[in-house]
Amino acid sequence: MGKDIKIALVGNPNTGKSTLFNLLTGLNQKIGNFPGITVDKKVGYCKLSNGKSAEVIDLPGTYSLYPKSKDESIVFQVLADKNNSSHPDVVVLVADATNLRRNLLLYSQVADLRLPVVLALNMTDMAKKEGIEVDVNKLSERLGIQVVAISARSNSGLPELKEAIGNTTSIATQVEGTDVHVLAPEAINQAKNLLKTDNDYFALQVLHQYETLDLFSAEEKQALGNIKKEHAFESSKLQAAETIARYRYLSTVLTGIVKDTGAAKKFVFSDKIDRILTNRFWGFAIFLMILFFVFNSIFSWSSYPMELIENAFAWITEYGHAHLPEGILTNLLLDGVVAGLGGVVIFIPQIAILFAFISILEDTGYMARVTFMMDKIMRKFGLSGKSVVPMIGSLACAVPSIMSARNIESWKDRIITIMVAPLVSCSARLPVYTLLIGLVVPEKMIWGFINLQGLTLMGMYVISIFAAILVAFVMNFFIKAKEKSYFIMELPVYRMPRWSNVLYTMYEKSKTFVVEAGKVIIAISIILWVMATYGPSDRFAEIDKKYEAIEAQKDSVQISTLERDKSAEKLENSYAGILGHAIEPVIKPLGFDWKIGIALITSFAAREAFVGTMATIYSVDGGDEDVVTIRDKMRAAKNPDTGLPVFSFATAFSLMLFYAFAMQCMSTVAVVYRETKSWRWPMIQLVYMTALAYVASLIAYQLLK
Structure with missing residues (x-):
């Protein structure tokens, strides 16, 4: 051979x-x-x-x-x-x-x-x-x-x-x-x-x-x-x-x-369990309890390793500013690349925990039961039972889930599934949710065992699933087809998960998240750092001249405060600041300022870029000496007009709803085009999801502010 x-x-x-x-x-x-x-x-x-x-x-x-x-x-x-x-x-x-x-x-x-x-x-x-x-x-x-x-x-x-x-x-x-x-x-x-x-x-x-x-x-x-x-x-x-x-x-x-x-x-053992797990009432109750346990664990179990990673990157930045020569390259490396990379790596524990649970549920045979149970509901909303697999898969990533919709024989069911799958909250939204929930939801336990932050996170996922089902119901009236679809599925017997397989899945998915998201985020972080550090020369010269005159009359303590004011003013007049201010009138009714506006634009490359963008913008804004963590910087950010926190309860929930519904993923747009062989469907998807995100955010902010 x-x-x-x-x-x-x-x-x-x-x-x-x-x-x-x-x-x-x-x-x-x-x-x-x-x-x-x-x-x-x-x-x-x-x-x-x-x-x-x-x-x-x-x-x-x-x-x-x-x-x-x-x-x-x-x-x-x-x-x-x-x-x-x-x-x-x-x-x-x-x-x-x-x-x-x-x-x-x-x-x-x-x-x-x-x-x-x-x-x-x-x-x-x-x-x-x-x-x-x-x-x-x-x-x-x-x-x-x-x-x-x-x-x-x-x-x-x-x-x-x-x-x-x-x-x-x-x-x-x-x-x-x-x-x-x-x-x-x-x-x-x-x-x-x-x-x-x-x-x-x-x-x-x-x-x-x-x-x-x-x-x-x-x-x-x-x-x-x-x-x-x-x-x-x-x-x-x-x-x-x-x-x-x-x-x-x-x-x-x-x-x-x-x-x-x-x-x-x-099959006696499997049948006995199925009488409970696929029961019309208890089946759904148990599924919701399992979902809650997963999201509660994502917050509870990941907090310590995330804190270690966050402190490690803060130490690297502090050590770098103290020992590397001052200049453009040092600032680019620490405030651009390291800050952007830190915004990705910090979420490895949560991504690993999410995929560990998904792997366990699949290995044991429980995920097949969820698909079987959901079929009864999905049909009422114009979807096939086979649509459940791509939608559940979208909890991890919409791209392979949209590709898995090929198994749906009915053209109508397949198109509707493709159109709504990106609404289900994927792992790319997880960093955005956890960052914002950590800012505005207190870390406390209800009844001694329910983590309030985990409950809020689960709420965001449930909202996204309901939104996908409701949009599918509406599309069912607009997309017409003659053929009927059928759902046939073999339920595997229950088995213990293979733990080495679970560990491998955690490793592989975490690596993919860091490598794929990291490449995009580091590239965006470098571009953003340049855009946030430089601006029209006449504006920067005017700011330098203004602060030179003020510094001559101030003592050393006041000068350090002036340095922060100068950094903030330069950021506002940089190319990034100009771009952010240009879209601010459109997003202000949603509770967003120009800095969030920049993050919304960069997020269209990848949703995870929001965290890296915030890390880069606040690193530039904070000056070289300010190396507190990204969450602390965002928590301390104040609205210059009102003096109130930028990330209030209303703004954070408005922002989470925007990320829950908006089509901020170029890879998803590309794969929808590839699967449908037409630009018509991805363009419809982009328009309806952006409009849905805007309206949902607007209503949420106006009601909560």
């Missing part, structure tokens, strides 16, 4: 395929896109037991090679096209030992493509607990391939799997399965001649899927279309016939191999 081999992990959803991928590759992995499309491509690297290195590709989960979504169509394209850059030398098919018959349907299809296959029988520990015994050696003998019993969760069987992969030949060894040739012999023979292949199943799959495949020229697609028409090739009927034939074949394969002594008890 050569020195390096390519391995493709293939399997049904919820079989532990991604957990196995993380086990095999560890931290040695990267995520990109498959060429020409926006489907995630997860690639990692590992060493096999024979010393060879392997590239591992984690293909999207699918129940069959007949795709129901764009993600699923990738599986056949990668496996069938030998010229595809991801085409594997070996397929590792991950199957759930607790539901082997259903999982082997996909195996039998992949095997018929005549690729070398290793069957990884996962969750064998779970199967034993449920009274299921699988004779691995006999199964291996009947299929003609290597079968390895593993448990990705308990990290067992991995050395044996690596050895099996290393021992796999480049020639497929599996025995013949279902005879698909009898399904459409004439059409298959003609397609084989056209495609120059001797593989019946490859020809059959191409006849089913050629219109969506990139493998063929327009002439070849036309010829395949003619073959279908000539032989009255009906895809849906033939797919059903093939599935029945495969299950008949698998029944003979599994006879005497699977002993299920606990068939009656198999």
Whole structure:
């Protein structure tokens, strides 16, 4: 096979395929896109037991090679096209030992493509607990391939799997399965001649899927279309016939191999829990309690590490100003780059805690129950049950959630889901919320265990979810479609979360947040520092002249006060100040001053930029000697006209509502364009969300001020 081999992990959803991928590759992995499309491509690297290195590709989960979504169509394209850059030398098919018959349907299809296959029988520990015994050696003998019993969760069987992969030949060894040739012999023979292949199943799959495949020229697609028409090739009927034939074949394969002594008890535990967790009343009550616990924990558990990070950056700034030579570069580094970076890094504990909980809820199988429960509500508002997955995913980030809406077959449901998903508060809004809540909501406990700040944070998330559902309800009347949508979902059995997987998710998401948001924020911080430090030369010369005359008449104590006044006046007359003052008349009714106005503009690159912008502006405003933390500076900021705090209760809530509803994310605009193939939808989204944000902020400020 050569020195390096390519391995493709293939399997049904919820079989532990991604957990196995993380086990095999560890931290040695990267995520990109498959060429020409926006489907995630997860690639990692590992060493096999024979010393060879392997590239591992984690293909999207699918129940069959007949795709129901764009993600699923990738599986056949990668496996069938030998010229595809991801085409594997070996397929590792991950199957759930607790539901082997259903999982082997996909195996039998992949095997018929005549690729070398290793069957990884996962969750064998779970199967034993449920009274299921699988004779691995006999199964291996009947299929003609290597079968390895593993448990990705308990990290067992991995050395044996690596050895099996290393021992796999480049020639497929599996025995013949279902005879698909009898399904459409004439059409298959003609397609084989056209495609120059001797593989019946490859020809059959191409006849089913050629219109969506990139493998063929327009002439070849036309010829395949003619073959279908000539032989009255009906895809849906033939797919059903093939599935029945495969299950008949698998029944003979599994006879005497699977002993299920606990068939009656198999799902009893899950069913008992589901009676409570999916109950019409208790299910929602428990979900709200879990939500509250998550947001309460985000505030309570993160306060100490955040304080350490905040103090560390204050110390770095203070130490830098004391020991580095005075000048433009020092100010740029400390008041621009370090201040902006501090505004990102401080929120790592909260981001890590949020994603830890999301990972635990997914691993245990509870997130699937939430999706099932919410389906009943979503339909009343014109959405499909499948819309719940992108909307829940938007709690983390709207970009992958919008991409996941491809799984929604109904065009109308998919468009409405895409249009409302960015309203659900994502992790990028979390730094804004926590900063503002920390300024105006006291850190105290209600009834001894409810954190008031955590309760407020949960309130912001609940508001965003209700807003998304109400907007969907309105859009349902304007966007028309004829087709009806259906929601079919398999509820996985409850399992303990794999803690190493949770820790890896925390690390990966925190790293992504710092790297992706950090790049944008540092760039914005540098530009902002320049804009806030420099201004029209005539204005700055006038300010210098004014303060020189005043300083000549003052003592040293008064001069230090004058330095702060001079810095503030220069900031107001800088390019950033001029920009802020230009938009101030528009945002003043919302309770925002010109400094907040600058932050609103920079936030359109990324919402997290608000914190970095505030850090940079108040660092420039404070002067070199003032190195108190960003929260202290914002708390101390006064309105020059009224003498009252800039960040009052009314202003802070007005600002949070603006960030809750406004479309301040260039990445989301780009991905909506990419998914809808039109600028119409992202532009409508940008306009309606900005208008909604403005009106909500205006009402909130005017009522609370």
